[in-house]
Structures are given as C-alpha cells and as structure tokens.
Amino acid sequence: MSNIxxxxxxxxxKYVVVVAVVLAFCVLVGSLVNISVLNYDVYxxxxxxxxxxxxTIAPTRGTIYDRNMGILAQSATVWDVIMSPVSIxxxxxxxxxxxxxxxxxxxxxxxxxxxxxxxxxNKKNQYQIIKSKIEKEDADRVREFLNENKLNGxxxxxxxxxxxxPNSTMAASTIGFVGSDSQGLYGLELKYDKExxxxxxxxxxxxxGHSGNDMPDKSETRYDPVNGNSLxxxxxxxxxxxxxxxxxxxxxQHKPDKGVCGIVMNVNTGExxxxxxxxxxxxxxPYTLYDExxxxxxxxxxxxxQKEATSAAILNQRINKSISYTYQPGSTFKTMVxxxxxxxxxxxxxxxxFCPGYVQVEDRKMKCHIGIPGHGTQxxxxxxxxxxxxAFVDIGKRLGPDLFFKYFQAFGLTQRTGIDLPGEGDSSYYxxxxxxxxxxxxxxxxxxxxxxxxxxxxxxxxxxxxGYVVTPxxxxxxxxxxxxxxxxxxxxxxxxxxxxxxxxxxxxxxESVVTEKTGSNAYVKGYRxxxxxxxxxxxxxxxxxxxxxxxxxxxxxxxxxxIAVYVMIDESTSGDIYGSVVxxxxxxxxxxxxxPYLGFTPKYTAEDLETMNTTTPLLTGRGVLEAESKLSAVGxxxxxxxxxxxxxxxxxxxxxxxxxxxxMVILYTEDAEEEMVTIPDVIGLKPALAxxxxxxxxxxxxxxxxxxxxxxxxxxxxxxxDTQVPIGTVIELTSVRSxxx
Amino acid sequence: xxxxxxxxYEYERFEDRxxxxxxxxxGKKKQAQKRKSIVKNxxxxxxxxxMISMLIYSRVEQTELNMAxxxxxxxxxxxxxxxxxxxxxxxxxxxxxxxxxYAENNLEMTSRSRQQETxxxxxxxxxxxxxxxxxxxxxxxxxxxxxxx
Numbered sequence: 003m004s005n006i007x008x009x010x011x012x013x014x015x016k017y018v019v020v021v022a023v024v025l026a027f028c029v030l031v032g033s034l035v036n037i038s039v040l041n042y043d044v045y046x047x048x049x050x051x052x053x054x055x056x057x058t059i060a061p062t063r064g065t066i067y068d069r070n071m072g073i074l075a076q077s078a079t080v081w082d083v084i085m086s087p088v089s090i091x092x093x094x095x096x097x098x099x100x101x102x103x104x105x106x107x108x109x110x111x112x113x114x115x116x117x118x119x120x121x122x123x124n125k126k127n128q129y130q131i132i133k134s135k136i137e138k139e140d141a142d143r144v145r146e147f148l149n150e151n152k153l154n155g156x157x158x159x160x161x162x163x164x165x166x167x168p169n170s171t172m173a174a175s176t177i178g179f180v181g182s183d184s185q186g187l188y189g190l191e192l193k194y195d196k197e198x199x200x201x202x203x204x205x206x207x208x209x210x211g212h213s214g215n216d217m218p219d220k221s222e223t224r225y226d227p228v229n230g231n232s233l234x235x236x237x238x239x240x241x242x243x244x245x246x247x248x249x250x251x252x253x254x255q256h257k258p259d260k261g262v263c264g265i266v267m268n269v270n271t272g273e274x275x276x277x278x279x280x281x282x283x284x285x286x287x288p289y290t291l292y293d294e295x296x297x298x299x300x301x302x303x304x305x306x307x308q309k310e311a312t313s314a315a316i317l318n319q320r321i322n323k324s325i326s327y328t329y330q331p332g333s334t335f336k337t338m339v340x341x342x343x344x345x346x347x348x349x350x351x352x353x354x355x356f357c358p359g360y361v362q363v364e365d366r367k368m369k370c371h372i373g374i375p376g377h378g379t380q381x382x383x384x385x386x387x388x389x390x391x392x393a394f395v396d397i398g399k400r401l402g403p404d405l406f407f408k409y410f411q412a413f414g415l416t417q418r419t420g421i422d423l424p425g426e427g428d429s430s431y432y433x434x435x436x437x438x439x440x441x442x443x444x445x446x447x448x449x450x451x452x453x454x455x456x457x458x459x460x461x462x463x464x465x466x467x468x469g470y471v472v473t474p475x476x477x478x479x480x481x482x483x484x485x486x487x488x489x490x491x492x493x494x495x496x497x498x499x500x501x502x503x504x505x506x507x508x509x510x511x512x513e514s515v516v517t518e519k520t521g522s523n524a525y526v527k528g529y530r531x532x533x534x535x536x537x538x539x540x541x542x543x544x545x546x547x548x549x550x551x552x553x554x555x556x557x558x559x560x561x562x563x564x565i566a567v568y569v570m571i572d573e574s575t576s577g578d579i580y581g582s583v584v585x586x587x588x589x590x591x592x593x594x595x596x597x598p599y600l601g602f603t604p605k606y607t608a609e610d611l612e613t614m615n616t617t618t619p620l621l622t623g624r625g626v627l628e629a630e631s632k633l634s635a636v637g638x639x640x641x642x643x644x645x646x647x648x649x650x651x652x653x654x655x656x657x658x659x660x661x662x663x664x665x666m667v668i669l670y671t672e673d674a675e676e677e678m679v680t681i682p683d684v685i686g687l688k689p690a691l692a693x694x695x696x697x698x699x700x701x702x703x704x705x706x707x708x709x710x711x712x713x714x715x716x717x718x719x720x721x722x723x724d725t726q727v728p729i730g731t732v733i734e735l736t737s738v739r740s741x742x743x
Numbered sequence: 744x745x746x747x748x749x750x751x752y753e754y755e756r757f758e759d760r761x762x763x764x765x766x767x768x769x770g771k772k773k774q775a776q777k778r779k780s781i782v783k784n785x786x787x788x789x790x791x792x793x794m795i796s797m798l799i800y801s802r803v804e805q806t807e808l809n810m811a812x813x814x815x816x817x818x819x820x821x822x823x824x825x826x827x828x829x830x831x832x833x834x835x836x837x838x839x840x841x842x843x844x845y846a847e848n849n850l851e852m853t854s855r856s857r858q859q860e861t862x863x864x865x866x867x868x869x870x871x872x873x874x875x876x877x878x879x880x881x882x883x884x885x886x887x888x889x890x891x892x
Contacts, residue, residue: 079824168834
C-alpha cells in the first residue's frame with residue numbers, strides 16, 4: 003500500500019477544509035451581524051458606558067446690579083480642598099512623616115487648626131473636605147506646596163463657585179444670599195432664583211483608559227450651559243447709602259430696642275429706590291451675628307442660653323421689617339382717613355372740629371396726645387396738622403364703618419402689595435361688620451388695624467400721586483448673559499382710590515403739616531415737602547407695655563411728588579418717642595441728600611438764605627488788611643488776629659469750612675501755638691443757649707435742624723464734649739423740635 | 744555517489760556544469776534581483792512604518808492639541824472667574840462707605856454744604872442762531888442743495 007495520498011483524498015480534504023472555513027466564516031459573520039446590526043444599540047451602550055464620560059458644565063449665576071449697573075452680587079470661581087486620607091502613606095511605611103508634613107503644610111497655608119486637619123487625615127475614607135471656597139491665591143499656594151512635596155495624589159482642588167457681595171451689609175435683607183450650592187435662600191436671590199440660576203451644560207466625550215483624558219472624536223457632543231440671567235434693580239446704591247447713613251445715626255442717637263427700617267420709593271411708578279433694615283448683617287457671612295450690641299447682650303446671658311440666643315439673633319437679623327412686620331401705623335394713617343372723608347364729601351376743608359383733649363366713645367375715654375385742654379376749635383386742615391385724635395374720631399364716625407372699610411380696601415391695605423420679595427406680611431384689620439363704635443374710633447387714628455411699612459408707603463403714594471395705587475417692585479430689568487434686556491417691569495396701577503382733586507388737596511394739607519409749625523423737624527431748606535408723623539403704641543402679642551413705634555413719611559416735591567421717604571424707629575430708648583421728634587429728622591436728613599442727587603434744584607426763601615452758612619475763604623498768605631477785606635466781602639465779621647506779623651500764616655477755620663454768617667475767623671500772623679479750648683456738653687440745651695455758651699469760648703456754631711426758639715433742643719454735637727480744639731473751630735449742632743404728634 | 748576515485752580528472756563530473764561565466768552572471772543577476780527585492784521590501788516596510796508612525800503621530804498631536812485646547816478653555820474660565828472676583832474686590836474698595844471714610848479720615852475732607860453749590864439754569868426754549876455769511880461759491884452750492892431738498 004502506498005503512503006502517498008491519492009487525488010481523491012486530496013479533493014476530499016480540500017472540500018472538508020473549504021466547508022470548515024466557510025462554516026467558520028459564516029459563524030464569524032453571523033456574530034458580527036448580531037453585534038453590529040441586530041444588537042447595535044445594546045453593544046453601543048456597553049461601549050459608550052465604558053468609553054464615554056459626561057462632564058457637567060456648571061452655569062454662572064447671574065449678577066445683581068443696582069439701577070446704575072453697580073455690582074451688588076456676583077459669582078466667581080473658587081476651589082474646595084479635598085483630601086483622600088486612604089492615599090496617605092501608612093505609619094509603618096515612613097513613620098507618619100508624610101501625614102505630618104501634609105497636615106502642617108495645609109494648616110499653615112489655609113489658616114486651619116492642625117488638630118482638626120489631623121483628625122480628617124486619620125479617617126479611613128477617600129473624601130474629606132479640608133476647606134471649601136478658597137480663592138485663587140490660596141489655591142495656587144496649595145498647588146505649589148503639593149508639587150514641591152509630591153502630594154498631588156492625596157489632595158485635589160475641585161472647582162466651585164462663590165457669591166460675592168461687594169457692599170457687604172448694604173440692603174442685605176433685600177438682596178438676600180445663596181447657599182453652598184449657589185441656590186437662592188433669601189430675599190431677591192430666592193425670589194428670582196430660577197432666572198439667576200441658569201441651566202447646566204454637558205460634554206459627552208471619549209476618555210482614555212489611563213487617566214481619563216479627552217480623546218478627539220467627531221462624535222463628541224456638547225451642550226453649552228445657559229448662564230443665569232442678571233437682574234437690574236430699581237435700588238440706587240447712592241440713595242441706599244444716604245438712607246442707611248441716616249438710619250445708623252438714628253440708632254446711635256435713639257438706641258431702639260427693635261431696630262429701624264426705611265423705604266424710599268417713587269410714588270408714580272412704585273420703583274423702590276432704597277430699602278433698609280438695621281441692624282443689618284454681612285451678606286458674605288450670613289450665618290454670623292453682625293450687630294455688636296446684640297453680641298454684647300448675648301455674652302451677658304448664661305452660657306447654656308447663649309447658643310440658642312445667637313441662633314435666634316442670626317435669624318432675626320435677616321428679617322425684612324419693611325415688608326414683613328405689621329404694626330399699628332398711628333397718625334400716619336390719618337392721611338388715608340382724611341382722603342376718604344374729602345373724597346366722600348363727609349368733610350371739607352372748612353369742616354369744624356372741637357378737641358377738649360379727649361373724646362368719650364361708649365365706655366372708653368380716648369385721649370388726645372396734647373392732653374387737656376386740647377386743641378380747641380380747629381378746621382379740617384388744622385386737625386391734620388395738629389394730628390388731633392378726637393377730630394379724627396369724629397371724621398371716622400362721619401364716614402361710618404362701610405365707607406371706612408371701603409377706602410381701607412381701596413388703598414390696598416387688605417391685601418399684600420405684591421412686591422417682588424418673599425415673606426411679605428399680611429395686614430390684620432377689622433372688616434366693615436366688625437367695626438363697632440370703639441374699634442372705628444381707634445382705627446380712625448391708626449391704633450387698631452395693623453399694616454406693613456410697604457403697605458403704608460404704597461397707600462400714602464396713592465394719596466399724593468393722583469389717587470393711583472401702584473405695585474411696588476425692586477427689579478427694573480432682567481438681562482440675558484449678553485446684556486440684552488429680556489424683560490422690563492412695567493408700572494402696574496391696580497386702581498384709583500381717590501380722585502385727582504382730592505389728591506391735590508391732600509398734597510396741600512400735607513405741606514401744611516410741615517410748614518404750619520415753626521421750626522418743623524421735617525422742613526428741608528430749599529424744597530417744598532409734605533408729610534405726616536406717627537407715634538403708635540405697640541399692641542402685637544408679645545409686645546411689652548408702654549413701648550412705641552415712631553414713624554414719619556415724607557413726600558417731595560409736594561407740588562409734583564416724585565419720592566416718598568419713610569422711616570420707622572422701633573422702641574426708641576432715648577426718652578423721645580414721638581415720630582415728629584425721632585423719625586422726622588431722619589427723613590429730613592435723607593431728603594436733604596436725595597433731592598439734590600435726583601436733580602431737584604433748591605429754591606431758597608429769604609429766611610433760608612439768612613440762616614444759611616457761608617464758606618471760609620482762603621486767607622493764608624494774604625496780608626492782614628487784604629484778609630479783613632476779603633472776609634467783609636463774603637459777609638463775615640472782623641477776624642481775631644493773633645500775632646504782630648503782617649501776613650497771615652494760619653487760619654481757623656480752614657479754607658472751605660462752613661461758617662455761620664456772623665462767625666469769626668482766627669488769623670495767626672506768626673508761628674504761635676494755637677489757643678485751645680475744651681468743648682462743653684451742650685446736648686439737651688436750647689439752641690440759643692448752646693450757641694451762646696460755645697461762642698463765649700470763641701468757637702463758631704452751625705445749627706442744623708429746627709430753629710424753634712421754644713420747643714427745639716440740641717440732640718447732637720459733631721465734636722464730643724471734653725475734646726480740646728483750637729479757638730475758631732466750627733462746631734455743628736443738630737437741633738430737633740420736641741413736642742407731640 | 745561515491746566520490747572516491749583514482750582518476751585525476753573525472754570529466755563526467757563537470758559535464759552538466761554550466762559554463763563558469765554564465766553561471767556567475769546568472770547568480771549575480773539573481774543576487775541583484777534578490778537584493779533589489781530586499782530593498783524593495785525594506786522600502787515597503789519602511790514606508791508602512793513611516794505611514795503608521797505618521798498616523799499615530801497625527802493622532803498624538805490631535806490628542807495633545809485637544810488637551811491643550813481644553814486646558815486653555817479651563818484657563819479662560821479660571822481667568823474669567825478671577826476677573827469677576829477682582830472686579831468685586833474693586834467694587835468693595837470703592838463702596839460709598841469706604842470712600843466717605845477715607846475722604847473724612849485720611850484726606851480731612853468734609854461733605855459740601857448747600858451754600859457751596861451754585862445752580863445754573865440753561866434756557867432751552869428760544870434759541871438764536873447767527874447765520875455765517877457765505878462766500879459766492881458757498882451760495883451757489885446752497886442753491887443746488889436746496890434744489891434737491
């Protein structure tokens with residue numbers, strides 16, 4: 003038998019091999035078809051899950067601007083320092099040197115307690131936050147430290163965002179703040195969180211298996227983030243500054259137990275130009291108690307009570323009293339009662355009222371603030387000027403409960419104003435059927451129904467603007483990320499509560515409130531203003547006995563009103579409680595700054611010009627005779643000359659200082675020591691007496707405020723008592739007319 | 744085959760041998776061809792290697808450029824964030840409270856008082872415009888202009 007394969011054997015082998023190859027090929031192709039065609043989605047999914055990584059691109063939160071595009075809130079990139087404790091060398095490996103180096107380095111760089119950092123380093127996990135939201139300089143220093151010491155695998159810097167508030171405490175309770183995830187938690191940040199937040203984006207890309215780096219691939223999908231919209235507020239930073247400055251001075255002077263609040267609003271459009279609640283807090287540290295006086299009060303409590311008291315104080319400091327606090331408005335409410343009476347014709351300007359100092363309503367004796375024998379006979383206008391309670395009880399009675407409640411509703415006092423802030427309070431009031439004789443009487447002078455400050459400002463705006471109840475608002479425009487305006491808040495007029503004629507008459511009467519009383523604390527030199535003060539006893543549950551809210555609302559220019567300025571001082575402890583004494587000077591101070599800022603030209607009367615100060619001219623370097631002549635030319639008297647020289651080498655007051663027209667300038671003609679005097683305490687004295695005392699010491703006196711010779715007294719002196727000053731120094735005194743509402 | 748023989752020359756052994764010259768020529772040709780083919784193959788291999796290397800290199804470059812791009816984008820975002828932070832820091836320094844404090848405490852300035860302000864009213868209702876006397880050519884030009892206005 004031959005061992006050589008035959009042809010047929012070879013042919014058979016060839017067929018078998020071919021069949022086997024074809025079969026194998028078919029299996030392979032079948033498998034490929036199964037993977038690539040039939041189960042394409044499944045296997046693509048597996049591959050994508052393995053190879054693709056979605057990365058979230060966080061949007062930038064929108065910026066909050068004031069009406070002049072000054073930045074009030076803006077977000078920026080910061081970093082969180084994250085430690086992976088399990089990645090640190092074990093003690094056995096290097097005796098704990100790496101850990102020690104790490105802990106000490108981080109503690110020094112980030113100003114942390116080394117023990118706290120060590121505690122985190124000893125944990126058995128991969129994620130410990132060492133410090134969050136550090137800025138670029140600190141992040142760069144940490145990176146340098148890690149690179150130098152080869153600690154990159156243990157510490158990582160993760161990008162985050164931080165919200166910055168450059169003005170820290172300005173309009174804090176209005177602007178609000180955000181949480182750790184940049185979500186709005188309070189104020190406008192909360193109300194407009196959706197607009198400010200934006201929408202995150204995504205990038206889905208191929209990553210390599212080694213270190214997760216991006217690999218170029220045409221299938222990379224990117225969804226760009228939509229950055230948050232920005233808000234342009236109606237707030238004016240400068241007006242806000244004026245308001246807060248004046249309120250701060252009021253806090254120092256009157257030490258109110260429950261703080262102060264103020265609102266400046268455009269009466270025609272409802273744009274809120276300023277809104278302040280003090281004591282305030284730092285928006286960059288919203289979880290820290292800011293008020294030093296409150297901290298001192300808590301420090302005196304027993305230790306076990308301090309933590310709870312601090313938490314309560316932190317919550318309290320955020321409250322926006324201007325919109326959430328309800329109180330009995332007192333005599334400021336009389337503007338609405340008067341408007342209603344005039345509109346309905348139950349009274350007119352010549353209606354007569356008699357005030358014996360009290361009024362008996364059923365079994366209640368309601369006193370007038372002036373006491374017995376009262377205001378006597380007075381007309382409607384004087385009833386408002388005198389803020390006479392018995393007169394307004396009479397007016398309320400003439401209106402009756404139905405009409406009273408009708409106008410209470412018409413002025414928007416039964417509903418929220420709709421201001422674009424969270425947490426607006428609800429008023430509490432008697433409706434028509436609940437208004438008995440006594441409640442109607444007390445409601446007529448503002449001592450029963452409780453409303454919020456913003457409701458009061460909106461209602462008084464309607465009294466003076468032609469009768470239109472507008473919706474107050476804080477956001478003027480919303481901008482997209484490119485700065486395009488996508489929404490502008492329109493002026494919303496809800497209804498007309500009173501006619502234009504009644505409104506015009508009320509403006510005139512509110513002006514009389516300011517001008518009828520000599521040396522009124524509400525008078526602003528050069529401007530026609532109107533207003534009404536209020537002093538109300540607090541009667542909310544939990545209120546102490548005998549505590550008052552002092553308030554004043556002013557409107558200017560009264561002939562064509564543009565702004566309303568409202569100030570409320572809650573529980574003044576200075577001894578003064580009346581709104582006309584405590585709150586009116588604050589409103590005057592605010593208006594003195596705001597009206598020129600808004601472009602209103604002052605028109606001074608002859609009396610104004612007489613009492614206005616002049617400016618000390620430059621006299622240094624001049625000859626004595628020339629200096630005297632110069633002083634005479636500006637209306638100042640003969641100077642006091644110290645020395646025998648012929649040329650002035652020094653002058654007091656210095657050039658540009660305000661000096662009263664009858665003031666005296668001290669001229670030094672040789673290098674002699676200045677004559678010094680000690681400032682006495684003149685607070686509480688009448689202005690004339692205070693002036694006389696200071697002028698005897700060769701000091702110049704400027705008195706701001708009321709010049710009433712009988713009722714005014716000095717409440718502030720700009721240089722403290724016992725201070726040594728050179729003769730000729732100008733002392734500024736603030737004088738306030740005391741009295742009642 | 745038995746190589747051992749006592750014959751000095753076995754011519755039969757050399758009968759099938761090709762003439763020495765032709766054989767060496769053919770061998771050389773083959774060698775040359777072989778060399779040529781080796782060179783060609785090597786060339787192909789080198790070309791393949793070069794092409795693959797270039798392909799890999801381009802991919803590497805692409806990846807590196809991509810990384811550089813991403814890094815630049817990240818840097819831009821960081822710089823933008825830093826810009827925002829510095830802007831805020833500047834706003835903080837320029838806050839009205841700080842400005843007022845600095846002006847009063849460091850520069851010994853005081854707020855201006857009312858008597859230091861002078862208001863000037865501009866009359867915008869009636870306006871007088873003095874017409875400049877035109878030259879001869881100016882008049883002609885105005886005439887033409889008026890024709891088309």
